Amino acid sequence: MNTVKTVRELRAAVARARSEGKRIGFVPTMGNLHSGHVALVTKATQRVDFVVASIFVNPLQFGAGEDLDKYPRTLAADQEKLLQAGCHLLFAPTVEEMYPDGIVGQTRVSVPQLSEGLCGASRPGHFEGVATVVTKLFNMVQPDLAIFGQKDFQQLAVIRALVHDLNMPIQIIGEPTVRAADGLALSSRNGFLSEEQRAVAPVVYRGLSQISDAIKQGERDFPAVISAQIKQLEAAGLRPDYLEIRHAQTLRPATPEDRDLVILVAAFLGTTRLIDNLHLNLDATA
Numbered sequence: 001m002n003t004v005k006t007v008r009e010l011r012a013a014v015a016r017a018r019s020e021g022k023r024i025g026f027v028p029t030m031g032n033l034h035s036g037h038v039a040l041v042t043k044a045t046q047r048v049d050f051v052v053a054s055i056f057v058n059p060l061q062f063g064a065g066e067d068l069d070k071y072p073r074t075l076a077a078d079q080e081k082l083l084q085a086g087c088h089l090l091f092a093p094t095v096e097e098m099y100p101d102g103i104v105g106q107t108r109v110s111v112p113q114l115s116e117g118l119c120g121a122s123r124p125g126h127f128e129g130v131a132t133v134v135t136k137l138f139n140m141v142q143p144d145l146a147i148f149g150q151k152d153f154q155q156l157a158v159i160r161a162l163v164h165d166l167n168m169p170i171q172i173i174g175e176p177t178v179r180a181a182d183g184l185a186l187s188s189r190n191g192f193l194s195e196e197q198r199a200v201a202p203v204v205y206r207g208l209s210q211i212s213d214a215i216k217q218g219e220r221d222f223p224a225v226i227s228a229q230i231k232q233l234e235a236a237g238l239r240p241d242y243l244e245i246r247h248a249q250t251l252r253p254a255t256p257e258d259r260d261l262v263i264l265v266a267a268f269l270g271t272t273r274l275i276d277n278l279h280l281n282l283d284a285t286a
Contacts, residue, residue: 001083003090007140010091014052014141017088022049026143028134031055032072032188033081036178040147041085043175052141053082054091060103061129072188091141098136109135111158111165114251118154118264119275122241127158134159138168145171149178151185153262153277157251177276179205185276192272201269203236208263208278211245215280220256233267241266241273248279259283 004010014024025048027040033055044051055078062068075092082090099106108128115127138146148156156174163170178186183205184198193201207229214225222245233240245254248262259282266275 001079001087001090003079003092005091005093006097007093010052010089010140013089014050017050023145024048024141024143025051026137026141026146027051027053027087028137028146028148029053029055029078030057030071030188031078032074032191033078034178034186034188036149036151036186038081038085039178040149040175041082041087043173044145044147045086047145047147047173050089051087052089052091052143053087054093054137054141056091056093056098056133056137058098058129058133059095060099060106060132061126063123063125066123067189067192072191091137098133106132108132109162109166111161114154114157114161118242118244118246118251119266120154122266127155130155131158131162135162135166138163138170143170145173147173147175149176150174150279151177151187151276153264153279154251183209185274187274189272189274193269197269197272200236200238201274203233203238204265204267204274204276205278207232207243208265208276211263212278212280215245215261216282222254222256233265237269238274239268241268243267248281 004013017024025044027044029037041051041053057071059068109131110128111131120127148159150156160172163172182202184202211225211229219225226243230240230243243265245261245263247254247258248260254261261280262277264277266273
C-alpha cells in the first residue's frame with residue numbers, strides 16, 4: 001500500500017490504476033480506524049480492483065467547541081490496519097493541501113432538507129462541511145464506487161443526495177453498522193468514554209431495539225414510545241440530544257402509515273456525543 005499526501009500524487013496513482021483497466025473504490029475516513037472502517041475497506045476489495053482510502057480530519061465539519069483539536073490522530077496504526085485490509089492507496093493530506101486558500105472563502109456544497117434537523121440542528125454547518133469535503137474528495141479520486149457506514153445515517157442520506165443532484169457517476173454503498181458484542185456502535189469517539197461510561201453506553205442501542213420491537217408489535221403512538229425511552233436514557237445517566245422516528249428515505253417525521261422507518265438517536269454520555277440508528281422496514285419484516 002502506498003501513502004500519498006498531495007492531490008497530484010493521488011491523481012497520478014489513480015490514473016495508473018485506471019489505465020490498467022481497474023475499477024476504483026473509495027473509502028473516506030477521518031482516521032483513528034476501528035473494525036467498522038476495516039469492514040468498509042474489506043467490502044471495497046470485494047467489489048473493485050483498486051481501493052483508495054483517505055484519512056483527513058476535516059475542520060470544516062467541526063463547530064465551535066467541538067473536539068477538532070482532541071480528535072485522535074493515529075496514522076501509523078491506521079496504515080497498518082488499511083494494509084491488512086487490502087487497501088492499495090492511502091491519501092492522507094494536510095489541511096493546507098485540502099484547503100490551499102484557507103477555509104473562510106472556500107466554496108461550500110449545501111444539501112437542503114436532508115441536512116436539516118437531527119444532527120443538522122445540533123451541529124449547524126456540519127453537513128455543509130461534510131458535503132463540501134466529500135465533493136472535493138470525489139473530484140480528486142473520481143471513484144466508480146464509494147462505501148460509507150450506516151451508523152451516520154443522515155450523513156449517508158446527504159451524500160446520496162449530493163451525488164444524485166450533482167450528476168456524479170459514483171455508486172454509493174451503505175454498509176451495516178459494526179457493533180461491539182454488547183451492541184454499542186463502533187466509533188472513534190468511544191475512546192473518550194471512561195470505563196464506567198463504556199459500561200453504560202450500550203443502553204443506547206438497547207433503547208433503539210426496544211422501540212423497534214414495540215413498532216413491530218403494532219405500536220403506532222410514536223410520541224409515547226419516544227418519551228418513555230428518553231426517560232430510560234436519562235435514568236441511565238445520558239443526556240439525549242434527540243430521539244426520533246423518521247421515514248428512512250426522506251428523513252421526514254414518520255407517520256403511523258409509514259412502513260420504511262429509521263429510529264435515530266444522539267445522546268451525551270459525559271462530554272461524549274454518541275449517535276446510533278436502527279432501520280426498520282415493516283414490509284421486509286412482515
